[in-house]
Amino acid sequence: MSGANEAQNRPEVTNRIIELLDKQNEKGKAKYGSTIDQASDQHYDWKLMAMEEMVDLIQYQQKEIMRLERLLTPR
Known part of the structure; x- marks a missing residue:
């Protein structure tokens, strides 16, 4: 299933949560210069x-x- 097709088949609530996650990830990357996956467990x-x-x-x-x-x- 393609990404656009998949998004159309999701509930609206799910789509909004995914949009919010994407925005927060971009905000974090801009603020910290890396993704949460790249963050060191020793520093947090x-x-x-x-x-x-x-x-x-x-x-x-x-x-x-x-x-x-x-x-x-x-x-």
């Missing part, structure tokens, strides 16, 4: 970095919940 604590990202995610999600509650709650 991957578990800690993942946990820090999850903490940020929780904060972003809570902020979005609060924004939606304000929109949906009549005053």
